[in-house]
Amino acid sequence: MNDTGPVLPRGYDEMPIPFGWFAVALSTELAAGEVKTLEYFATEFVIWRGEQGEVHAVDPFCPHLGAHLGVNSDVVGDDLRCPFHHWRFNGEGGVTDIPYTEVIPPKLKRSCLPAWPVCEVDGVIFVWYHPRRAAPKWEVARLPECPEGEWILAETHDWVIDIHCQEITENGQDYAHFGAVHGVPFAPAGEMKIDGWVRRSTVVAEMETPRGLMTGKIDVTATGPGQSMTEFIDVTHVVQSQQVTPIDAHRTHLRWQMYHIPGLSDGRLRVTAARMRDLVKQVNQDIPIWNRKRFHDKPLLVKGDGPILAYRQQYAKYYDFDDDAEPGNIAARH
Amino acid sequence: MSEITLNVTDTDGAGHTLTAQPGDVLMHVLRDNISLDIGVCGGEISCGTCMVRLDPDWSQSLAGPGDDEAEMLEALDAPGGARLGCQVIVGDNLQRGAVALLHED
Numbered sequence A: 001m002n003d004t005g006p007v008l009p010r011g012y013d014e015m016p017i018p019f020g021w022f023a024v025a026l027s028t029e030l031a032a033g034e035v036k037t038l039e040y041f042a043t044e045f046v047i048w049r050g051e052q053g054e055v056h057a058v059d060p061f062c063p064h065l066g067a068h069l070g071v072n073s074d075v076v077g078d079d080l081r082c083p084f085h086h087w088r089f090n091g092e093g094g095v096t097d098i099p100y101t102e103v104i105p106p107k108l109k110r111s112c113l114p115a116w117p118v119c120e121v122d123g124v125i126f127v128w129y130h131p132r133r134a135a136p137k138w139e140v141a142r143l144p145e146c147p148e149g150e151w152i153l154a155e156t157h158d159w160v161i162d163i164h165c166q167e168i169t170e171n172g173q174d175y176a177h178f179g180a181v182h183g184v185p186f187a188p189a190g191e192m193k194i195d196g197w198v199r200r201s202t203v204v205a206e207m208e209t210p211r212g213l214m215t216g217k218i219d220v221t222a223t224g225p226g227q228s229m230t231e232f233i234d235v236t237h238v239v240q241s242q243q244v245t246p247i248d249a250h251r252t253h254l255r256w257q258m259y260h261i262p263g264l265s266d267g268r269l270r271v272t273a274a275r276m277r278d279l280v281k282q283v284n285q286d287i288p289i290w291n292r293k294r295f296h297d298k299p300l301l302v303k304g305d306g307p308i309l310a311y312r313q314q315y316a317k318y319y320d321f322d323d324d325a326e327p328g329n330i331a332a333r334h
Numbered sequence B: 001m002s003e004i005t006l007n008v009t010d011t012d013g014a015g016h017t018l019t020a021q022p023g024d025v026l027m028h029v030l031r032d033n034i035s036l037d038i039g040v041c042g043g044e045i046s047c048g049t050c051m052v053r054l055d056p057d058w059s060q061s062l063a064g065p066g067d068d069e070a071e072m073l074e075a076l077d078a079p080g081g082a083r084l085g086c087q088v089i090v091g092d093n094l095q096r097g098a099v100a101l102l103h104e105d
């Protein structure tokens, strides 16, 4: 990577941070009783896991005298205790204890510390980010149904990339780069459908298997701007659960958890491992381009480029910060 | 501008004669003349150190407590008719008033 930053502006200063559910940690990264300060969305917040296991997130500064709640604080039961005067807060940001005063003012008990909606699903901790703190508009998506038994988590990966998060998820709609960057010999034939806050694409593609190229199906379901699941169904059956989380408008944290069905033979396990390796290889081919590209508001597009503008039109809904913003429906066929 | 005379009884039972101007917040008058332990929260309705009882004429000339004040008075287990001095503005129709401080540590 480059030691010096880019010389020319890349267009991200003008791009807002979208609202939505975003992954902020893996479940394994936050033990019961643990507190962490996280920096995403060009801001910071504090998360903790109560002793019963529930995760909570709040703004960083104590409403009392302003201590940072991520520094030397403690988890007491389900609550977070500020280090400075030991006020205790629940997950709604309400005060549950002040050790030196007799009466806790009722309005402080209700809430006096802004709390963030939190959801923990399939081993990932999500928070709902909205610059005006509007309530969540959809639910975090879960893994698809496993055809038999339980999905097996084979690998996790993460990368911090110098790019706006909108650009990473645009990649799947950018059909022409598959050949140039990834050496996929032809553009995948696909279909993209937009249904409310969910974007689905089904791609029928030739995939490499030990028996040569084989036609497989790739289903992508993106729920909001922060989450997508890609299901590969051919000789093996793999789910790549992906989250993109804006650190700010210029930097994105990309996470993958890769699952496969249980009960695979050794041969199929080898194909599965190769598929996962190939996906990691592909993202490593994208990253150098992502780290230095520019966002073109009006790109020069030609036939064969894929439904990039339809994707952007849906994505613009994530910048509509009115409380009652609703998505429209678009379908694009390639 | 007509000054207002306030006869204040503190929590030890001692009497104080103070003057106030119309528009003064009662809590500020009590804090500046009687004890700096009054009004710790600065009028945010979260300390209760400004709790008072007013004479009936004065009390009846005022609008009743707002929701936050009523809720805090209830949490403080305040006697009936008590008010938070930070929520009482000395009115210009008032010539004199009697105030009993109720908060004890």
Ligand code: FES
Pocket: A062, A063, A064, A065, A066, A067, A082, A083, A084, A085, A086, A087
């Ligand atoms: S600053 Fe947090 S308890 Fe005082």
Ligand code: FES
Pocket: B027, B038, B039, B040, B041, B042, B043, B044, B045, B046, B047, B048, B049, B050, B051, B084, B085, B086, B087
């Ligand atoms: S000054 Fe704190 S409640 Fe009135």
Ligand SMILES: [Fe+2]
Pocket: none
């Ligand atoms: Fe100190």
